[in-house]
Amino acid sequence: MFQSATLPQKLDKATFAALEPDLRRDLLAAQLEIIEKKPVSTIVLVAGIDGAGKGAAIARLYEWMDPRHLLCNAYGEPGEEERLRPPFWRYWRDLPAKGQTAIVFGSWYQAPMRARIDGSLSVDGFERQMAAIVRFEQMLASEGVLLLKFWFALSRETQKKRLKALKARGATARHVLDEWTGVKNHDKARAVAEQVALHTSTAFAPWVVLPSEDAQYRDAALAQTVTAAMRKALDAPDAPPPAAPAVIGGVKRISAVDAIDLSPALAEDAYEAELTRWQGRLAALVDRKAFRDIALVCAFQGNDAAGKGGTIRRVTRALDPRFYKVHPIAAPSDEERARPYLWRFWRRMPRKGHVALFDRSWYERVLVERVEGFAREADWMRAYNEINAFEAELTDFGIVLCKFWLAVSADEQLARFKAREETDYKRHKLTDDDWRNRLKWDQYAVAAGDMVDRTSTAYAPWTLVSSQDKRHARIAVLKAICKRLEKAL
Amino acid sequence: MFQSATLPQKLDKATFAALEPDLRRDLLAAQLEIIEKKPVSTIVLVAGIDGAGKGAAIARLYEWMDPRHLLCNAYGEPGEEERLRPPFWRYWRDLPAKGQTAIVFGSWYQAPMRARIDGSLSVDGFERQMAAIVRFEQMLASEGVLLLKFWFALSRETQKKRLKALKARGATARHVLDEWTGVKNHDKARAVAEQVALHTSTAFAPWVVLPSEDAQYRDAALAQTVTAAMRKALDAPDAPPPAAPAVIGGVKRISAVDAIDLSPALAEDAYEAELTRWQGRLAALVDRKAFRDIALVCAFQGNDAAGKGGTIRRVTRALDPRFYKVHPIAAPSDEERARPYLWRFWRRMPRKGHVALFDRSWYERVLVERVEGFAREADWMRAYNEINAFEAELTDFGIVLCKFWLAVSADEQLARFKAREETDYKRHKLTDDDWRNRLKWDQYAVAAGDMVDRTSTAYAPWTLVSSQDKRHARIAVLKAICKRLEKAL
Incomplete structure (x- = not known):
């Protein structure tokens, strides 16, 4: 899943500026057509490494889309109403209606990943929960929910730098929840994320890895993927949702294969x-x-x-x-x-x-x-x-x-x-x-x-x-x- | 799964005799059309209670169908070639080609069910194996394999009687393999079968329970289900395979709901x-x-x-x-x-x-x-x-x-x-x-x-x-x- 995730994917300022009007127009047009025709409801599931800029990327979506038909559902520790009901209840409660788009932070992946990272969940127990998630997502797909799952990826080095900068700026409280994907757990989180992807990256709801070293690349890739998925739901409803875009504004995504060093030679x-x-x-x-x-x-x-x-x-x-x-x-x-x-x-x-x-x-x-x-x-x-x-x-x-x-x-x-x-x-x-x-x-x-x-x-x-x-x-x-x-x- | 399985479903001799020519003709016609058009390969998976007459029912299928395009694959303990390869290898090896029909005894369900019945497999381990089976069967369905899974059901009493009669006739060796679903384990086997059905009775490969108290009913239901499934694969390939037939030769299947005793009253x-x-x-x-x-x-x-x-x-x-x-x-x-x-x-x-x-x-x-x-x-x-x-x-x-x-x-x-x-x-x-x-x-x-x-x-x-x-x-x-x-x- 993550071979190409931390490669230096970049969009420079000028390219991004030139690209932005088109990205916005296409995304908004797709959203408005979805709202009008109501073929699906959309869930943008947000997960990934702490410090990758999930919040900033979503803020950009809000800026570019029609916010009246956007919901943002962020879940942390279950509240009283939630604790008194089965774990999936809160996600069911907040399912978006057809035409709506819901952005989900702290999704159904959060608890099992966290428990797997801190070791309180066994491998068998983890796989059982993954199987339950696949059933849930299969139901969503059958019921006409367009589910887009994004993993915001970041190298350990960049993460360290970013979090330090954030801390210096006094940003602490809102990051507490995410600490389990912090620097200390970086490698573990990545390994567990790979396990998650292995079990839950299905044809009907594949994971999309967003390389987030560069904020402009990240935001453009997010917007373009959402647009393409909505477009597909409108034009070819039976096709699976698209993977990450290969080209953004003329800039090719660097794949793990592109990044192979071709210089080694042997006499x-x-x-x-x-x-x-x-x-x-x-x-x-x-x-x-x-x-x-x-x-x-x-x-x-x-x-x-x-x-x-x-x-x-x-x-x-x-x-x-x-x-x-x-x-x-x-x-x-x-x-x-x-x-x-x-x-x-x-x-x-x-x-x-x-x-x-x-x-x-x-x-x-x-x-x-x-x-x-x-x-x-x-x-x-x-x-x-x-x-x-x-x-x-x-x-x-x-x-x-x-x-x-x-x-x-x-x-x-x-x-x-x-x-x-x-x-x-x-x-x-x-x-x-x-x-x-x-x-x-x-x-x-x-x-x-x-x-x-x-x-x-x-x-x-x-x-x-x-x-x-x-x-x-x-x-x-x-x-x-x-x-x-x-x-x- | 099994509420109606051991109700006294019956077809008397005369009804069966009158029905037989139609059953044969329809089944053969469906098979020949499948052979000619090759839209799918068919797997008839045979499982169920020992003594329910699985062998006899399959013999009837052989009699009624064109045997040149029928394979019968019976699996017991893995042989040397099989032990040296991953467990699923033998099932892959024997997959029927399009147009062919394979009858499978001792399928991929056998080992996990057996291990669950004798207690050597934990619930978590069992559920993991069931999830692997669902993945396998989903692949089969996506690849155009028509998978029909039959559970031959029998009440404990009838089973006891049948096995006694079999033993009296000297039939032992060929039943040894099935002993784990014998009388002694009847209730356990039924409970495990229910668990199996719960996890693996999917829309793309549902289990069909064949009430096998009466041989004629059993065989007619088997033939009619296979015919209907093949017919559907020919006429409506995207529809799921059919469940057990509700009416056979004018005789309605007795459901658990039909069998409710309506007499109790209270002053x-x-x-x-x-x-x-x-x-x-x-x-x-x-x-x-x-x-x-x-x-x-x-x-x-x-x-x-x-x-x-x-x-x-x-x-x-x-x-x-x-x-x-x-x-x-x-x-x-x-x-x-x-x-x-x-x-x-x-x-x-x-x-x-x-x-x-x-x-x-x-x-x-x-x-x-x-x-x-x-x-x-x-x-x-x-x-x-x-x-x-x-x-x-x-x-x-x-x-x-x-x-x-x-x-x-x-x-x-x-x-x-x-x-x-x-x-x-x-x-x-x-x-x-x-x-x-x-x-x-x-x-x-x-x-x-x-x-x-x-x-x-x-x-x-x-x-x-x-x-x-x-x-x-x-x-x-x-x-x-x-x-x-x-x-x-």
Whole structure:
């Protein structure tokens, strides 16, 4: 969820000033049309790190929208009337009517997150509460409530600075409630937020992470997301609400994939030594007796021509052919098309003691199928959730799962394409599709960024690797696999 | 789930023989059309009480359908290949292709139910597994799998007899696997099955209970349900799969509501004495200090003219007006219509120490709104689940929830309607709607039966009361409230 959350997303003053009139006009127009046609009621759920400027961002919404149809519901510790009724009562009481928009601070997520952070709630108890929340939100979605859940994200450093400044200005009392997401709990809060997102970021009510390092970017992203969601509710009521905008006022959102440092490189000599070293280490690891109780699954994704195949070969060279299999994933077969999407990957799951390497993987649904329109939006939106659940089942069972994104720059890709054209025995590797995909470079980058954000979990994190220098990539991948295996064994 | 499951549903030989050709023809026609058009793959999930004749019923399906497109997957203890992979792997491996129908014995429900029955799985762990199953089944539904889940139900007595007969015939080995739902565990199995249904009977994959006391009824109901579901997948793919058929070969399914004994009556003298006694008891109960920590909510439903109002007045007479409220539920207001369905009931939830009596209730969605078509099928189908979750939230909080169905016969209703017409001060109580509803007596009976089956839970059971004699009904209701309160206090 949070891979790209604390990247330095920025909108400078001039850009923001130029953008503001349009943002306002579009947001207000969408709101007024919702009020007139009443297709939905809207809930803007506000959560996130203390000091991220939730209040300031909402104040901006108030400024830009028609406040007569806005409610702001802030919940703290339950009051007397609330304590005397079931916990969800107060949220039901304040549900906005169709046409209205309610902004909710201190939502139904607050109590379970807080209790999880301070340790008073067990994992099982927490998951039960998350399941109850999913049921509640599913009901809201079925009943025509447009639910937008925003997580205001901030790096620890910025948070520290901001809170210090706030304190200096004498702002204390109104922050007391939020202290559980304060600096002291920053890392814990982030880990719990990831768990929350994992269970409750559904196709009908996905979380949207708002990078809040820069106030202008934050406010523009918030307004644009609300506008887009209202617009969708008006024009395509059956589609899921949109994720965070990829472009704001001409400024592209920096994704975790965009932020990969492409500079690392390895000289030939050093490479050979490292290769021998890490291949030997990998061979020794899978040879251990304890490996028979686990299994290794690696998924390789990346830009076209990033060198997935070559990297996979460097991995397999360390392995006994009896115990590994490489699965190149292309278009599904008829048999596969006739069954649920993940079937083709389940059927390739290795036994314990074995290794499966996927050259492209189950992530194709949220990459090529999304960008090329092979899957409907509702289908690839639910895929994030299904994939997270799928990977949880694998890792719960003791499978070590490594996911690699191999990145090259657009220029480097072009150079490699040309080299392939010019080399006889490489020409077959270059297809018309490759050229076509290249034209959609930006869309693929957005899809890859969303993928990394939405499917990086504690149990199955993405490893983002620069493949600008292939030697660097190969060693980085081998190293990452060894480290994960060592931890598991 | 199981209120009507063990009622003596029967199809005699002659009726069944007359019915069989149509059942076969329709089932086969639906299957062949599914094979040809491949809109879905079908899973017939078979579960239930040992000795209910699951195998025999499935054998009949094989006889009636085209077996070339039928798979039968029976799962027991995982084999070696299965143990080496995550638990769900074997179910994924065997997913039927579009056009195919798979019959599944020993499904993903088996392990958690078994572990819950023998006590090796905690409630939290069980609920976690149920949540994983719901995710899995939601994925199946989204991917175009028609999932039909049958619970073969049998009374303890019949089960005992059947198993004895089976044993006498030397049938043992093939039943070993099912022993956890044997006679010894009958009540436990039923309780766990109720929990399973509560969590996993969703709008997209509802459980269908097959009363299996009579083999012919069982097989006909199975075939008819499969046919109807396939037909729906062909004609109305977005509608949820159908519930158990209400009429088979002209024979109406006996619902729990149909089975209410209407004979009890109370003489005037006895009534007065009982009334004083139970009203006094109720007054004393709500006066206890401990009552301030709980609350009482009663929902009254029943046939028109069954005497809900009069019964409610007999209850309120025992209560202090400062602490109770009667909520007559008619058509929703504009304010209510603009919000999710349950909002109008949440807003009427009493504080602790208070009493709320609902004259008609949140059940109207699955009664009048279902029968009159005010709610779409997908909406009233999900209402069962939402209501169960709603009532769980109330009772978890300490609210005592009593739900009454007041029943009169069709003849008695007619007599009361006529009496109302003839009595000046009662005439206002009779509307054209009442006459119209009466024409749909059978449909209302089916809806009421489904409601009782699908929303009778351990924490909020239905109390079915004959109101053929009003005096009997009033005392029965007062008594039931007192008993529930006594248990809670």
